[in-house]
Amino acid sequence: MFQLDSQPSIAPPETCIEIQGLSKSFAGQTLYDNFDLSLPSGQFISIFGPNGCGKSTLINMISGLIPIDSGRISINGKPIRRSRIGYVFQNYRDSLFPWMSAFDNIAYPLKVKGMKERECRDRVEQLIATFNIRLDLKRYPYSFSGGQQQLISILRALVADPEVLFLDEPFSALDFETTLFVRDKLQEIFMTAQLPMLMVVHNLEEAVYLADTVLLLSKRPTHLVAKVPFNAPRPRTPDTLSSPEFVQVSRHCLDIFQEEMRK
Template sequence: MLNIIPSPTMTTTADFIQVQGLCKSFEGQVLYDDFDLTLPQGQIISIFGPNGCGKSTLINLMSGLIPMDRGQITIAGKPLRRSRIGYVFQNYRETLFPWISALDNIAYPLRVQGVPPKERQRRVEQLLARFDIKLDLRRYPYQFSGGQQQLIAILRAVVAEPDVLFLDEPFSALDFEMTLYIREKLQEVHMESHLTTIVVSHDLEDAVYLADSILLLSKRPTRLVQQVSFALARPRTPETIVDPEFVRVKSQCLEIFREEMRR
């Protein structure tokens, strides 16, 4: 084999995720018809669009959670079933495993991949140290606050070093304070790991705040209306939301969104 040296050059970083000719219908309703999308490596990409346009469906298809009717998706040049996915669900309460400790929850992806216990423990400890997590994780998930549970869910999603991290409305079940906290932690995770991250959001401010680019989707059948980039340097802070560039990008997105709703 030629690729002795582990190199990311199998695909260029610009077309890290490729979606080609994606088709998906639900009960006769066409959601995606011949949908194409190319996304670069190492960025945070937000998906924003009107209700029911299939934002969550798109990442569910891209992560292999639901089957597509037709089409092809590759991540890092590999077909979907061979790529490693991290996924954070909207509802942490219904996706963490309450019968095992938070620590065992975080280590679970390593366990199903057959990583031996000692190595598992080492990698989890390393992860916790990296992100400066000081919670007593021997407790059960339901013994933590909502934000802490979502944080546990995020740690579980990144522990196995996935190719892509998907987040489905990660803030929607959180109060404002917790949203700020999780946003901060997500930024930390990203600045540390440069993990390709795709976030679905129904809140425009959340969508823009962390993103390198924002995908604006249309009503059904869903098209990509525009991909708006937001190049402000990280770390972004609570002051970011009054930064002129942030305001400009946000209103540009809003304008495109309004335009789309009028059609």
């Protein structure tokens, strides 16, 4: 991409993601102009902002899926093309391969890297044991519920041991019940793996619920309006939703968002 291996590290080790002077336009319309962002390691970070402000574009640029016009992005002090990333797409139906078993879907990134059959099998088995997954992985995607399919997508994103996991609205194609299932499982994975996660969500309470930090973005051209910490203990449970801390942080985020929308 636009980063050279010879560039010195621009981020200290405790910083997971560092963005400096990022600019991006689509068809002459500026989306990001000289955008800076620094995110700490080990956190669950939610991204919330108005429709079309560039949330998906932001995680797509950080994860290297789309190019930037100018600026620098690093993950754990390295250029993104030397980093291992995991990405969970919004729509599990379009992202799983229907002709492969769940097991083969999960193992796919390892096979692409050229890992031997035996090692792939060991790695997938280790992954499902670590995260306590009880699914018959010989079955094909269509035979699972939506929540189970999204869980399979998450496992596929984790299988190659990413340094950071990106999720673009991972619950938006799920019904309420399966959202609760996937959300709990995601939290369990976060707590077990201590893997930094960056999740775009379009529901403010959903953004706060799992987060250590909520990033609130502005309308275009997009800038960071606020970085709001949420320090409730984990695991977060339905009781979290009625805790004074949750109510206060959600309200604070809503006030900031509404003020931004009035501008």
